Amino acid sequence: MTLSCDNHCVIEKLLQTPFSSLSYNEKLKIIEEGAPKPNLTLHTKVKSCTRHFNTSLYEAIPWLCGCDKLNKLFCWPCLLFSKEKHVFNSAGYNDINNIYKSGKRHGHSVNHIACLKEITLFGKNRRIEFSLSSQYKQSIEKHNEAVKQNRKFVGQLITAVCFLGSQGLAFRGHDESVASVNRGNYIEVLNMLARYDSDLHNHLESSTAFRGSSPDIQNELIHSVSELMTMEIKKEISKANYVSLILDETSDVMNKCQLASVLRYVTADGNVEERFLRFTDVSSDRSANSLFNHALEILNDFECGPKLIAQTYDGAAVMASQHAGVQAKIREQYPNAIFVHCYAHRLNLVLAQSASFIKEVKVFFATLSGFRTFFAKSTKRTEALDSHLRKRFPSIAPTRWQYHSRLAETVHEYREGIENLLVSIIEEPEEWDVETISSARGLLSLLRDFDFNFMLKIFSSIFPYSGALFKILQTKRSDIAFCNTKIDEFKHHMQRLRGGFDHLWSEMENVFDSNGPTRPKRIRIDSMSGEERKNSYKRLFCEIIDVVCQNVSVRFSENATLLFLSLLDARYFPMYRTSFPEKAFSCLKENYGAFFYFVALKSELLVMFSDPDMAKDSVYDLHQYMYALQLSCVFPQIFKLCELVLTIPATSAADERSFSALKRLKNYLRNSQNQDRLSSLALMNIEKSFLNKLQSKPSFLDEVIDLFAKKNRRIELNYKQ
Incomplete structure (x- = not known):
């Protein structure tokens, strides 16, 4: 009998991803591991007694398998190969009283017999084909060897793109012809790498189909890297409990109004991050409605709207107005998103x-x-x-x-x-x-x-x-x-x-x-x-x-919506030991009542107020103390409160810093690049440390190449099985 379905969830995965869409190796692995046959909790009442599921049923009906997550029985051959939907390969069977009758009828069906044949012969025909056609096997091996070399070459292109992008350097040159002394940083970096890599040198010299130096290829490589970075940022945000939105705008060298978007959150490993997302050209419409729609697009794209707990902008009326500004419109959509006027501007x-x-x-x-x-x-x-x-x-x-x-x-x-x-x-x-x-x-x-x-x-x-x-x-x-x-x-x-x-x-x-x-x-x-x-x-x-x-x-007058911040202020702990801060506690309930279990939070706060070891200089220090000593399981509500306070930004400085990058990336000599390229390069340059972290992963180049290979290319980048 195989391991329970809980360990592999193979049936649940097959119901979501059809067996026919998997690669040959994935199919072979599933068949070799065999059908999952866990002990289910199925039972059926029969008159005065209850009939329970018994694992001996798997021996009586060999093709039967089960999923203990769904608590249903399935037909293993039909689940893999059937093109027709029925109860044994889609919804699952749970009538223990009639299983033998239904199983006998299903086992004699034409569709089941055909599927049983498929699972019995799976892999045998392929092995015969390989043994009969060594030429076919050699062609696949030759193709895969070529793909390996191609992916190595594209990986070097990606390395050059990451270097130039993270350093904020120009890619293109004024004259990129072979006779030019300076063909631009991108081509010159590739030529430098080619001096130490004979394969790269031969490819650049002899390739006629794909040289990788065209502006379109550069743009697609830049986009692929930024797309992977965006996907990884989305993964970080999906694990965060709270998110804050920071927006600010500036004019570039072409006098276009560029809106910088930043999200602030606490990562799963306890670090506070302010991730730059993109620049958006809002020159044509800078109204509150337009900027509000842009903010909604960001929140929907990163699937963090329900987590939004704060928004920070400067004091411009279009952003900060209490009636028709962006912050008011966002609060209508997400009531928990309090507005914080940038402290540095104040x-x-x-x-x-x-x-x-x-x-x-x-x-x-x-x-x-x-x-x-x-x-x-x-x-x-x-x-x-x-x-x-x-x-x-x-x-x-x-x-x-x-x-x-x-x-x-x-x-x-x-x-x-x-x-x-x-x-x-x-x-x-x-x-x-x-x-x-x-x-x-x-x-x-x-x-x-x-x-x-x-x-x-x-x-x-x-x-x-x-x-x-x-x-x-x-x-x-x-x-x-x-x-x-x-x-x-x-x-x-x-x-x-x-x-x-x-x-x-x-x-x-x-x-x-x-x-x-x-x-x-x-x-x-x-x-x-x-x-x-x-x-x-x-x-x-x-x-x-x-x-x-x-x-x-x-x-900097005390804002009523921020009164709850005093709950974690160690200066007031001695006073809170004798008089619990009901006003601050009520303020937290009013603004973020859906995020906490307040009965437990009050008990945890009372313990914290009486513990001198938890009286830290800042919320960040308290959060790091709890994270290092794994106290999040002891004080889960306080730990969440720390994350919430850390997520609320005090300034829009992250946006201000992105403007410096904008001036480097789009200057007098680099003013013709399109918006997508500008935004992608800005992401690579501003989030340089994040890009370096991703590059340290062994799978980084393969993941970028997979994104790059989604379009039809004049170079083979996908392996054959």
Whole structure:
């Protein structure tokens, strides 16, 4: 008797995939393993007694087999070879009381006898054919040997494609003719590989049917690699419990609006991933309905709509509007998908508004940018800066205050060196032009100005913390609860800084009294006494700090939908031991009631609150702790809650990073590639580490070749049996 059907599920598989569609080797393996004959739980009531299934029935009816998953009996020969459907090869038989009568009738049927003949002769005719026709056998062997060589060659093409795609390099050359010095990276890489592989060299030199260098073949190879990557991403997502959607858009070099799509989830091995999916050209229609349809297409394609628990975009009205925006339309379809306005955008708005609300701050940043402009305008000035300072001023982006902070920190740190350089320029008029000397005088005066240094001192105290917060917000592993904690710390730092004016003022007075720079030049300050002047600057100092604090509080005000994050915040565990957080617990029920068994979750939380070992700095650390010690089976609901919190993105930084890849892949010299090629190359370049992981699998090349071989090719890539 063979193993139970549970081990192989052969009958269940045959009902889904017909025996006739299998390869010869697969058929032979199934027949050699024989019919599954498990002990079933079938029973039939007969008058006052119950007749149960007995395995001796298999001996009485030799062609009988059974499936313990379906709990049915089948005819083994008919299941394999019958072209007609009947109860013994489709639905299954379960009437124990009439099995002998029905079995006798079926065993004498014409169809059953024909199938019995087929299973008896299976393989014998093929072996006779092979023995009678050695030429036929040799032709198959010759074909398979050629396929082996062809697949090896195509594998080398795929290796070249993966290398160029992951590095973001161009494939095509301006002149790809044989006489060209540079035939493009793709052909040149193949020629380089051919120097060390005689088979590849011979194929490239002698092949007339398939050389693999045409633009169409390149596109299909690129598409095959990206298709396999997409399939693997879908496998990862199918094992994830929750998924979040991140969307953002930018303009490429051809002024087309490219929408980047990213999914965030926690993998089965406990890692937080933000997978780039594709670029989509939405230039023709950027309305909320169009972007909503695109989001639905993504969710349906990756079969993750029911798992969607969050969506993150910037603050544009078409995306974030509560009534007609994309986020509102998605919530109508998937109510659990809460909207999170990108935290990095919020922090950028906080700093931008602090500058726009206060005149002195606005003037300060306008003059601060003059330092970089002065040195960047001339190569000679840049060379002098490199020689004296060995440091250049960072570039400024009007929408990225992180760069303003770098400029302020650079001027503050290298203030003395910059001053000495400006003095040397002024004192050597024969070496510099009039414009340079005049501008240097202005910058030197600015650098010695009390007001400018006062503002520089304030923001050099703020920006290191805001810059560190920017980095935390844009880190993939930073969960939203951890980001909220760091934002609270930033607010506390600003409040502490507000009480440090006296220390800052004493530093300013010491520096300016000892070095004797210019006096304060604020309006109506010169005529004031020392104490009045100090109070005036203190009001400005407090105004700057208060504006920043107020904007942080407004922009990052506690969202009612995120109150449940405090359930995993270790800072509150001592308080939760005596008073359970009912509001946060109810918030979780309201937003994600379908995902948890709340009776068990409450018990698990009570245990966690009283366990100091589970008080971790972040949800990520708690999740990794539970994963490493296999505590997911002890606290399954908390483990799921950790995964949910980790899946909620705090920023759309993953989309922002993809824009850098877009600028590399589609530039002035590479602006004619079609959208599919661009999206596929972007996937290979942005998800380089994922591609490298796939390439380490022994089956990678074969899987890509199988996808590539689905179309009719002028080269044989499929083996014969």
